[in-house]
Amino acid sequence: MFNLAILKDTVGVHPSNFGIAPDTALIAELNKKYANRILHDVGLCMCVFDLTQVGEGKVRYGDGILYYKVVFRLVAFRPFRSEVILAKVKSSAEDVIRLSIGFFDDIYVPTIYLPHPSAFDPNERAFFWLPEAAEEEGHVELLDSDKDTRMYIDTGEIVRVRVESDEFFDDEPGPPQVTEGIQVKKEPRRSPYRIVCSMVEQGLGNTSWWENSQALEDDAAMEEG
Amino acid sequence: MEVVNARSALLSNYEVLSLLQELEADHLARTRTAVRIKKEEEAAGHTSTIIPGEKHPSNVEVIHNLRTVEVEAIQHLTAPHQSTVRQSAEGITGLTRALNQYELTKAEKLQIVNLAPTRLVELFVIVDDLAARFTDEKQEEILAAVEASLGAVPISVDPDAGEDDVAMDASNPSAWDSVDGMVNAADEFDDKGEGAGVEGDLDVDDD
Structure with missing residues (x-):
């Protein structure tokens, strides 16, 4: 880190x-x-x-x-690419999960880097992962699934993530723009440094998912072997 | 400003935490010294040379952006889910020595030290292609080495206790002074309270 x-x-x-x-x-x-x-x-x-x-x-x-x-x-x-870090879920939106590590909170997990298959539950305002669901199921069916089988990524939970990429933005403030005498409000500035992380692999995601999971460990070993 | 080398070395979480805790201890020591000087001057009947909110000539001013990042980072690194709370300098040295015999990359070693994996699935995430590179026994050995390097899980996390230890260790003489000052101040306060109570009791006895 x-x-x-x-x-x-x-x-x-x-x-x-x-x-x-x-x-x-x-x-x-x-x-x-x-x-x-x-x-x-x-x-x-x-x-x-x-x-x-x-x-x-x-x-x-x-x-x-x-x-x-x-x-x-x-x-x-500045975590290096492919480094594994522990972070806390700060908030979830429909397209992205935002993570925080206290002193820095521009860490994002976009939907493509969530464990598959997963979907956003608008009622809970959180993403969930359905480890048992078959690959071909669509989002509509995922939302119809039984609540007990869903594994939620709730706000405040500790997740283990892998750093995929990081970007720096150096936006110049520029002169105030005025059209017809009225000052145009500038769009909010991008954060100068953001990290994109992934939870796709075995062992990533909520740390609690992988406690007492010997069977999954064996699976993981088998997959690699 | 010129960047000579953006990444000259990697630091482990434990190293950063001890550095930040040292800064925190220095800051506390400085504040205590300032309070002590002010008290002494007031006791001597002078008006204090310390103006609230302004720095004393013998002190550096409080740097607010540093304080923010320092406090937040210490909070993050001492959170119960982090392994740093169980680590010690000796443990980490031992662990890195033990890891040298395996063919691990620098980045993998750093992450093993930072995350201290005690389950196979955690090690699997850190080490690329684990099953192909290490036999099951080797994997268990690495996990055992990590487990051996960790101290006991602290039962109650008391941040003040940790900071005081660091303050006592600090070679900065003002840290000693300030600690003494604090002790004295505490004693004085206690004396007053207890004294009043004891006298009261005695009075009751006399009656």
Whole structure:
């Protein structure tokens, strides 16, 4: 889930922080700038791991700020493709399940990555999986199935998912658009980083599905063998 | 800003958790020191140099975005469904050594450490093509190695207790001071309460 990224930056230390040890002040400055931010192609920054190289502080004309050239290591959240992670179901919509891991919640499981056959139950606002249903059954019949055989993916449940892909979006805010003197409302911005996950395989999905499931384990082993 | 290497190394959940808990302990220690300094100054009759909401010259300011991600990530990593609560640094070192004898990729080893699979089906998800690459005995051996690396399931999760341990371990001298300060403050408070009660009792006895 977590990586170490090496970054280079120039950091200014304000005179009010001259009383603090320079490394502490620099780490605080860097954390202020990077913590809980998404860096394009790096991931979600957690905190500074350590400083690798710090140049000499220089004061430039104009402000009393001491500027340092710093090379540092940063802890970033960016699961690699095919990594298995545990997450909590945040919400379900007709086309997607949204997962959360507390500090990050742009994790999505689209319908194509749900265990087959599964369907969305609009009454429960949750997806369910019918492990016993035959492959050729359609969605209409799935919704007619017996409620006891359905395995729901309810909000708040812990699921095990595999990371399929991740995307970064760097949308520019752009100038405000005005048509005939009226400001046009902009469409909501995409989240800058999103992860798409899958629950298709054996062992993925609700963690409770796979507890005490020796028979399924054997099946899985047989399938592979 | 320049990215030199976006992925220079991988970190396990346990490493990140201990780093975040250290930050959390530092933050607590700093807040306690600030409170102590303020109390001492007030006791000495000065008006406090600490203005609420502003930083003290000897302290770094509180970084709110860092606090947010720190607290949320600690919550996630210490949740009961995570194996990190049962892990220890020694356990993980032992586990990685034990895993070296099997032909596992780096990513697979990392995930075994992070997720600590104790059931075959969990291992099956992590290791690609498990049945073809490892015999049944080998699979059981890996699971046993994982099980051996885990500590007991904590009965009650007490986040404060964990943080205090870290605070005591921290080499930062201010952590010690602040802990002492807290103890003293607590004692003073207790003394007052108990003292009043005892005196009251004595009075009753005298009567």
